[in-house]
Amino acid sequence: MPWVVTERGGDPAEVRDRLRGRTSVFVGHSGVGKSTLVNALIPTANRDVGIVNAVTGRGRHTSTSAYMLELPGGDGWIIDTPGIRSFGLAHVQPEDLISAFPDLEEMTEDCPRGCSHGTGEPECGLDVAVEAGEADPDRVESFRRLLSAREGAAEY
Numbered sequence: 001m002p003w004v005v006t007e008r009g010g011d012p013a014e015v016r017d018r019l020r021g022r023t024s025v026f027v028g029h030s031g032v033g034k035s036t037l038v039n040a041l042i043p044t045a046n047r048d049v050g051i052v053n054a055v056t057g058r059g060r061h062t063s064t065s066a067y068m069l070e071l072p073g074g075d076g077w078i079i080d081t082p083g084i085r086s087f088g089l090a091h092v093q094p095e096d097l098i099s100a101f102p103d104l105e106e107m108t109e110d111c112p113r114g115c116s117h118g119t120g121e122p123e124c125g126l127d128v129a130v131e132a133g134e135a136d137p138d139r140v141e142s143f144r145r146l147l148s149a150r151e152g153a154a155e156y
């Protein structure tokens with residue numbers, strides 16, 4: 001993936017080149033400098049920038065809604081967004097998660113009722129399929145990692 005380095009007060013010309021003719025979204029944790037970069041690219045933008053906590057290094061969620069601004073000269077658009085607070089899968093049900101893996105889902109048809117298809121589920125069709133060489137073990141592991149991330153998120 002191409003990347004460029006910028007610093008506050010520097011000339012963001014390289015970033016500007018990458019954004020030309022596109023609509024771009026700035027994403028990242030609060031305080032990483034999204035709005036600062038927007039102001040550098042668009043001098044009239046006047047986006048509020050916050051201060052970062054000296055101890056935690058975290059921002060203060062200064063931007064509270066997404067905002068779309070045009071680059072000077074009609075050169076493209078930038079969407080400045082609020083910092084990401086968290087990302088969770090706690091609301092995702094196992095049935096919904098397995099449907100995102102259609103190649104695996106068809107191997108769960110004979111699972112016991114209520115099987116979450118997680119590690120250690122007795123007689124899970126995913127284990128049967130891996131043993132039979134019909135399912136890619138990495139794929140199954142990837143699914144199960146997401147499933148357990150979701151269980152972890154539900155615990156707090």
Ligand SMILES: Nc1nc2c(ncn2[C@@H]2O[C@H](COP(=O)(O)OP(=O)(O)OP(=O)(O)O)[C@@H](O)[C@H]2O)c(=O)[nH]1
Nearest residue numbers: 008030031032033034035036049050061062063083
């Ligand atoms: N050292 C350093 N500080 C920066 C840089 N870019 C931004 N800052 C500072 O970081 C602080 C937060 O910047 P913002 O632009 O408000 O960050 P943000 O990503 O928009 O944050 P939210 O709106 O809260 O999501 C400000 O005090 C900026 O001056 C950088 O490249 N280097």
Ligand SMILES: [Mg+2]
Nearest residue numbers: 034035062063
């Ligand atoms: Mg901001």
Ligand SMILES: [Zn+2]
Nearest residue numbers: 111115117124
């Ligand atoms: Zn199962």
